[in-house]
Amino acid sequence: MKEHLERVKAQDFDNGEFIEKVMQSASNISNEYSAFITMAKDKPNGILPISVKDNICTKGIRTTAGSKILDTYVPPFDATAVSKAKASGGFVIGKTAMDEFGFGTFSTNCAYGAPKNPHNKERVCGGSSGGAACVAYAADFPHIAIAQSTGGSITAPAAFTGTVGLTPTYGLVSRWGLIDYANSMDRIGVIGKCSYDAALGLSIISGYDPLDSTSMNRGATDYVKSIGNDVKGMKIGVPKEYFDGVDKDITENVWKSIKLLESMGATYEEFSLKLTKYATPAYYIIALSEASTNLAKFCGIRYGIEKQISGNYDEYFSAIRELGFGTEAKRRIILGTYARMSGYRDAYYIRALKIRGKIISEFKAAFKRYDSIATPSMPILPPKFSEINSLTPAQTYSMDRLTTAPNLCGFPTISVPAGTINGLPSGIQLIADHLNENKLVALASACE
Amino acid sequence: MKDYWKIDEDLVRHISLISKLNLTNEEMTGYSKDLNDVLESFRILEEVDITGVDAAFHPLSVENAFREDTASKEKDNAWDPLSATENKEGDYYKGPKII
Amino acid sequence: MGVMIGLEVHCQLNTDSKLFCSDSQDHRGKRPNENTCPICLGFPGSKPKISKKAIEHGMTIALALNCNISRTMFFSRKTYFYPDMSKNYQITQYEVPLATEGLLSVGDLKIRIRRVHIEEDPARLVHVGGDITNSEYTLMDYNRSGVPLAEIVTEPDFTSPKQTRAFLEKLMNMLEHTGVYDPGKEATIRVDANVSIDGGERVEVKNITGFENVEKALNYEIIRQNSLKRSQMKIARETRHFDATTSTTKSLRKKEYEDDYGYIFDPDLPMVRIDDEWLAKIKRLMPELPDQRVARFVSQYGLTEYYAGVIVYTDKRFADFYEECCRSNGHPDIVAKWAVNYLLKSLNWRSEKISDSKVTPKGFVEFLALIENGKLNERFAKELIKEYVDTGVSPGELLYKTKLNISEEDLRDIIAKVLKENGRAIEDYRSGRKESLQFLIGLVLKETKKQSNPNEISKLLTEMMPR
Structure with missing residues (x-):
């Protein structure tokens, strides 16, 4: 990417030829790995190829959020992240594959086909931003993937594909134009081949947006400047709970990365985050409570799939929703509706919000001592598609246990490749206090 | 005392009705099994002492982000509210009857 | 005995834009769905943003x-499916409303206010081929979707339907006064x-x-329930x-389960925190309330409580009209007397409000001047005000015009005829009973079908009276 931008600057560059090559290559990736749901149709214009996760609205380009219920939806506006990217010379090559509405850990709950891992096509890409990570790895052209995370949807696919996934502080990138999963956790971020790409992407799409009430009121920041910054003197906390039940080889690789940082002058210390095991249940309860209300709007009128109007609203809405939602979406609607029903909401929803408060405090206390917290990105290597089918929902949800806490609490994270195991990538996740993306970029670039 | 961490088929049926999912009996059986599993793994939340803890609605405090009361004078000419649907009549959206 | 009534009053707030987007909320003369945008239509990816003005109106x-x-509150999602709801949840307030525990007195009746909260209005529905209970399908106009509402909830303090009307009229008057x-x-x-x-x-x-x-x-409900x-x-x-159309109530046969709204905090919106400074500003800008205005009318214009009360509580714009007239007429008591006893009566007869009528302060002041200058006597003035309102x-x-409608010659003929037929009244007049003149004027007016001017009649009558 860096070389590409230098060539653009030096005008050593034929833009028309470049775009043609990019679009051809993107189309090949799409055919090879099912990484895209929709390709950009019109001939794009710009210097910076970007792919956009399909739950982020693109004006004039179909946006389904990976769901059949939005099969026909073409948004009348761009998400702020997309319009900011366009303003910086970005052009959209296509909309990347994902779990329906972000409901998955592996990108296998897909209404439009599951993306295949470019390291091994029998294996999954990770979810829910699986298509984004797949394109980021497979692209033979400079490219930034605009991705999105609710509970780990950037870290998981970045780890499984050997790419760098940056999930910024909640509110740093505007959510305007993002089709909501859980609004109090949803974050738009970036996946790239290296920390440079991720840092550049974040510099472009972040910044205050009056259209999003939860957008942070602060100016643009250049995160690229932090690439290669000295990590000497940085303190890294290593929480022991985050290694429970983690694949032994992955654990080893993560420790290698930590030792590498130590060799560059950083120090580390093992410590304990006692509330760790509560993060995943609390995350699911809050996320699904919010998700089940977000999904109420899809009912076959105004937009999305529809039928000829017949019956009363109860019958008509039910017929559309039965048809339009996949198995996991229905499961999450049921669980989310249950968690907020009168008589249950105190035990579930309100309790989970309070536990979130406690977990935030626990992390904040840790960040008084550490610049960053290092954990494995995922507890397992990318599984085969055939292995996913035997997992129960409870087992699948537990696969998110390393990423749910920072997502629940809005802390920025970066997932960086940490070696390979039998040709499959593994990743280290670095977590920092709110708005400390610069530290993460410095540490990530040191790991590479 | 009610066990909050269990869900039965009747409750799944009720939820299917209020959330308009049209689940079949088979689906209801399947989902209630899955969800009992999931809820059992969530039961540990009961251990956490939450006395005196405030509910964290957002990860960071988000306060008083307002709009001024100014109405947009001109509409984007390209804006057609009915463009995304076939179910329309004149300038109206068309929808199902109430009863 | 034993009737208990509580009200939930939804008032559309006077803002320029909607509660969560910048569409105009004024849909007069607009095509259906003209005042809409992705936010109030709930399009995927759109996000609401709170209008500060709506919160201030609520305060x-x-x-x-x-x-x-x-001092700290938030908005919640009330989830239920219905075609008038663009998101199938309504953004409203639940656990912590904007305000609680108020009171509004209507005469001796004290009605406790349980809560006041802000929420968005749903769309307008047209039930095609029937009414809500038996239509073929529904048409939706989202121009109203997202208009800010204040919901005012009373305790069940009413014991009769009549009380609710008095309360609502007072409440509306107050809301209008606050702007x-x-x-x-x-x-x-x-x-x-x-x-x-009971029971x-x-x-x-x-x-x-x-x-x-x-x-x-x-009334219908109480009869039905009894x-x-x-x-x-x-x-x-x-x-x-x-x-x-039938003044009856019909069951919507809503199923019981529909009431499970599953409220959650709306995570798209911030907490609303009202600090001392903000509250003080709203207090400072608080307009005069009806009760205060009545008191001021008594002291400033020397009106009786009765006149002041009728003027203010009729409606705000009637009181504004009265004050406007007082600015160009130096006799507020006379303005009040004519405004209340005659102008208001004529308006009521036509079921018109001052603001919908053709009456202007300028016209009414002109009318009062005619009386003061002796061009109109009281009796004819009462006739003329009706005509003015009409x-x-x-x-x-x-x-x-009245003068011209009948020539002096014709008028003289009519007077001559009346005098000839009413010798008794002439006698009375001569013997000093001045009110006989009024009687004769009345007869002439009647003969002319009121197309004449009493002052002129009076002049001619005295002149033509046999001596």
Whole structure:
């Protein structure tokens, strides 16, 4: 990417030829790995190829959020992240594959086909931003993937594909134009081949947006400047709970990365985050409570799939929703509706919000001592598609246990490749206090 | 005392009705099994002492982000509210009857 | 005995834009769905943003109703499926409303206010091929979707339908005085009424427009519930719909499970925190309330409580009209007398409000001047004001026209005829009974079908009176 931008600057560059090559290559990736749901149709214009996760609205380009219920939806506006990217010379090559509405850990709950891992096509890409990570790895052209995370949807696919996934502080990138999963956790971020790409992407799409009430009121920041910054003197906390039940080889690789940082002058210390095991249940309860209300709007009128109007609203809405939602979406609607029903909401929803408060405090206390917290990105290597089918929902949800806490609490994270195991990538996740993306970029670039 | 961490088929049926999912009996059986599993793994939340803890609605405090009361004078000419649907009549959206 | 009524009053707030987006909320003369955008249509990816003005209007209402204002509050999603809901959840307030525990007195009646909160209005529905209970399909106009509403909920303190009407009229007057509600912009107030009788469940009659209809709906409900009770049938807890054409209520047969709204905090919106400074600003900008205005009318214009009360409580714009007239007429007591006893009577007879009528302060002041200058006697003035209200033609012109409508020659003929037929009255007049002249003037007026000027008649009568 860096070389590409230098060539653009030096005008050593034929833009028309470049775009043609990019679009051809993107189309090949799409055919090879099912990484895209929709390709950009019109001939794009710009210097910076970007792919956009399909739950982020693109004006004039179909946006389904990976769901059949939005099969026909073409948004009348761009998400702020997309319009900011366009303003910086970005052009959209296509909309990347994902779990329906972000409901998955592996990108296998897909209404439009599951993306295949470019390291091994029998294996999954990770979810829910699986298509984004797949394109980021497979692209033979400079490219930034605009991705999105609710509970780990950037870290998981970045780890499984050997790419760098940056999930910024909640509110740093505007959510305007993002089709909501859980609004109090949803974050738009970036996946790239290296920390440079991720840092550049974040510099472009972040910044205050009056259209999003939860957008942070602060100016643009250049995160690229932090690439290669000295990590000497940085303190890294290593929480022991985050290694429970983690694949032994992955654990080893993560420790290698930590030792590498130590060799560059950083120090580390093992410590304990006692509330760790509560993060995943609390995350699911809050996320699904919010998700089940977000999904109420899809009912076959105004937009999305529809039928000829017949019956009363109860019958008509039910017929559309039965048809339009996949198995996991229905499961999450049921669980989310249950968690907020009168008589249950105190035990579930309100309790989970309070536990979130406690977990935030626990992390904040840790960040008084550490610049960053290092954990494995995922507890397992990318599984085969055939292995996913035997997992129960409870087992699948537990696969998110390393990423749910920072997502629940809005802390920025970066997932960086940490070696390979039998040709499959593994990743280290670095977590920092709110708005400390610069530290993460410095540490990530040191790991590479 | 009610066990909050269990869900039965009747409750799944009720939820299917209020959330308009049209689940079949088979689906209801399947989902209630899955969800009992999931809820059992969530039961540990009961251990956490939450006395005196405030509910964290957002990860960071988000306060008083307002709009001024100014109405947009001109509409984007390209804006057609009915463009995304076939179910329309004149300038109206068309929808199902109430009863 | 034993009727309990509580009201939920939904008032559209007087803002330029909608509650969560910058579409105009003024849909007068607009095509259906013209005032919409991705936000109020709930398009995927759109996000709401709170109008500060709507919150401030809510604070003003809360202060006027003597409520406690919550200093930290938030908005919630009330989830239920319905075609008028663009997101199938309504953004409203639940656990912590904007304000609680207020009071509004109507004469001796004290009505406790349980809560005041802000929420978004749903869309307008057209039930094609029938009414809400039996239409073929529904048409939706989202121009109304997202218009800010204040919902004012009373305790069940009413014991008769009549009381609710008095309360609603006072409340509306107050809302108009505070400037948060402007009926001139076709803003509406809609009421849900909860009513129960001894031994029966609570029945909710939803979405009633017009205070007269509230009274009618409640009267019907009480009769219906009493007759169920007499025949020893169960009064079920349910939601009913008021049919204005028949003045009856109909069951919406809503299933019980529909009431599980599963409220959550709306994570798209921030917490709203009202600090001392903000609250002080709203207090400082608080307009004069009706009760204060009555007191001022008594002291400033020397009116009796009665006159001041009638003028202020009729409606805000009538009181504004009165004050406007007083600025160009030095006799507020006379202005009040004519405004209340005659102008208001004529308006009421036509079921008109001052603001919808053809009457202007300028015209009314002109009318009063004609009386003061002796060009109009009282009796004829009462006739002329009716005509002014009916036609809007300025009083001066009406008087001029009246003179022309009948020639002096014809008038003399009529007077001669009246004098000839009423020898007795002439006798009385001669013997000093001056009111006989008024009697004769009345007869002449009648003969001329009121197309004449009493002053002129009086002049001619005295002149032509046999000596």
